[in-house]
Amino acid sequence: MWTQSSEGHKLIQEISKGIVMEVAPEEMDLFDELVMEYFQDPTPPDLTAKPKDDPLGFGLGEVLIAATPAVAAMVDVVLNYLMNEIVKVAQGESAELIKRKIKDLFNPKKEEKIDKSDEDDVVPLTKEQLEQVKKLARKQAIKFGIGPDKAEKMANALIGLLALS
């Protein structure tokens, strides 16, 4: 999948950074490490894992939920969804163009347009698609151990980025 390539990772990292800055600014110090941790192991944390009973250990082994990997996972799943949606409406277009359209969805103003033809224009998402994006994002965040309220906030931040475009 494209999101697993270095280019995809870069995009995920870029989008996630903005969201993390908004919902969990205290994690910015460790942002790069936490995102890398997600890329290396994209599975959700095992919240039911039993603590290890090591001698003179703390004995609880509480799993601390970081927002950054959850945001990265959220962005990952949303990018894949958007890619499928764009492919549906833009069949026959080059992969490169599709990627650019996805990028434009998130950041159209900063990206320099190479070709200003009609087919390069940003295809706005429908209300249903936005709803679906939010639902997917929220679900993925919860899967990564984020509480419902914070997951909602994170999904809204993501939608905000899309809506701004």
Next chain:
Amino acid sequence: MAESDAPKKQRLNPFAFPSETNVRFTLLVIAALMLAFDVGLSAGVLKLNTPAIDANLNDPVSVEKGLVEWNQTLVQSALPGVLILSLLILATIIYRVYPNRIRRKKNLQLMTRSSDPKYMDAIQNLVSLSGISPAPSIEAAPGLRSVDGQAFGLPNHYILRLGGRLRLLLRQNPDSFRAIVLHELGHIANADVARAYFAQAIWIAVVSLTIIPIIAFIAFNFIQGLTEKLSGGMTSAEWTRLFTLNIPTIIILLLQFSGTLAIIAAIRGSLLRVREVYADWRAALWGAEAPLSDILRRNPSNDKTPNWTRAWMLHPTTQDRLTALQNPERLFHVTLEQPFFVGALLGYMLSGALALFLYVAVFLSAGQAIGIMQFQLTIGFDDPRVTFEALSLVFSAISAAIVVSVLVLGFWIIYLVAGALGLEVQREAIADLTTGRRGWVRYLSLSKPAGLAAVGFQVGSLLTPLSFLGLLPQLINFRGLTVLLIIILLITITTSLTWLGLIYIRFFARRTLGLHVGTLSPHGARRLLTLVLSGLLLASYLPSVIGQSIILGVILSDTSTVTFGNTTMLTQTTMIWLFGITVITALFLYAITFGATWLLMQAYQLIQNLVAPLASRLLKSDTRWGRYVSIAVKTLLPGCLSTSPQQLILFSALPIPHAFRNQNIHKQQRPARRA
């Protein structure tokens, strides 16, 4: 002072009185060595053949022959020492390499300041707060998402393993971060690391060097014998013997080993669980009580853990930790598991220690005989410079010195047992002074720990490999019933005698430690009480030790004598008489000790009244008032008495964090003194 006068609910300071766990760690190590010795004896690795002393010193041939025999005996009698020394060396190696094993297992990497300056500075601040010096190194496993921690390492080079998410925790919730790191530093400050890992290392050594090889040897011999018999054809009598004697004996032996390991693992679990609570409390005294409580509340223990497996767990449930943190008075109660475990350890140790003592005696005899014979061969007693008597005198002096050392060692073991049992009673007695609990019910309740210690002793004695439990298949008869009745009698007598000892400790702890006034914790008085209890316990358990021999006599009723090597030692009747005499002696000793201590107390109080009449009157009025009296003493009578009574130490759990902040580790390890 103002803080202690506040109306808020005051709590006991767990560090005002030393914990008995330190003593139990030492007992665990000694029990391991004694058990190894027992295993060696039962497996036939350790044998002892004492030659008849018939060497004629005037006959060189006889001397040569005697030398060969005694040399053999010397080597045999030295084997336990070699075994124990090997175990200690192996345990030391295991202990030394253990930190590296943890590093490899957890894939730990050393963290430096450059990796995360904010994080490392925060830890450094907490290390400074704790006063631990040298500072422990920080290691972490990359990629781990837990906020766990672990203290390990060697003295002067301790290590904190911190979970991968602690760096994030510092950013998200700095108070929780402080609580976890301080808990781990608490283990180092409480000197838990060396004790816990060495006790673990010695048991790994014992299990791997003695128990596992012996089990493998027994299983191999049994299967080989059975195969040979089966190939040759077995008679019906042999089949019957196989199922009624051989297989049950093997099963009992395996049960003994597994029972021993289960008890030892439970003791280790119990010790480490207590130390966790003390580490929590140390962190609380350093100001992390609230976040620690929050963490514990957030992580309720998984209730699916069966209750019976909790005995082997190394951490208490979070509910228990929280309760101990909120109400440290629980740490001052006499527990029920601890006396049982101490009794069991004593059971393991005594049977091994008695046999060991006989080995030492034979070793000395062999050394003396060899020395004299060798001297005769090389120099000869015709030489006027050295007479036979002079040489004997030298050897006797050396022997006496060694015997005294062994006896001192034995008494030290009893002292440790008394320390473990007595300290809990002393702590409870002092805590009761603060809560006002008193009366005969409190004395009566001491019968429970006394009973459990007596039962634990019997269990420990039965689980040692040389016990008569292996003869159980032959005891499904009237003799078995007799043995059972004797065991019940022994438990009853030992319970009663131990109970009297605990009553003594409670009675005098209230009257000596409870009235202590001084800037230091009353170590002297406490140790004196423990020393007296050691004597009383020695007298209390002597009948039980003799009782074991009586039981053996009942079981082996064909040979109603106790023998050792070639020597017949005592008849069954003598043993029964000896048993009665030791019980009466124990009671007599108890009465004398109680009376003498009471008289000493009276004399001491008389002197106190003369030296400081007003303070003495105030202190005696009601111990609950001791705290207020201390203020009066400090204000009004600065020259008469010291200024920090024990009562104040006990009440000072909350104000202490501030007092603790700038102390170094050496003072931290003895907080009661400082407090």
